[in-house]
């Protein structure tokens with residue numbers, strides 16, 4: 204089964220391939236599928252943006268398209284950066300490091316460190332059908348970055364029940380507990396049901 208990942212984030216692609224390939228799902232990047240698109244993410248929820256990205260790709264190719272919209276929601280910041288995680292700090296933040304350093308500055312002196320990663324996967328089929336699944340990973344924001352693995356805010360996030368940051372885990376360990384891993388586990392079950400009903 205070939206699916207196209209409607210994403211420009213190569214780290215997401217690598218994680219999703221790691222999770223979906225054992226199921227026989229071949230995930231093509233946008234460039235491998237001959238697509239060059241940047242969908243405007245103007246939704247206010249992960250669900251809306253995930254659907255916008257999947258539809259944007261599916262309008263252009265005759266294959267099922269998957270999108271992942273994800274982010275970090277921090278309790279003490281009213282859920283920010285949330286759907287704006289990739290754009291946190293605007294033009295003044297040009298890298299993942301800039302963004303997590305801004306987050307740490309905004310959390311200075313804050314004792315409530317609770318946060319969660321959220322991921323919403325949407326798969327749109329050429330016939331208009333769709334599958335949506337959501338995964339969350341609760342945890343807390345560390346005082347300083349730790350680890351070199353993963354991407355984004357991983358160095359400053361410690362998942363609940365863990366002593367290490369997400370960036371101190373290897374890919375398999377992260378996928379087993381991450382928001383993306385959890386959303387994709389649900390997605391796999393829904394996909395099996397979808398094809399069983401066909």
Ligand code: ITT
Pocket residue numbers: 209210211212215244256271272273274275288289320353354355356357381383
């Ligand atoms: P696409 O929209 O092209 O897929 P993107 O990186 O812009 O790529 P999002 O709009 O979904 O994706 O933003 C997700 C951001 O949330 C991402 O850039 C990271 O900053 C953060 N994020 C999501 N998943 C993460 C993870 O597993 N570890 C660390 N940070 C993550």
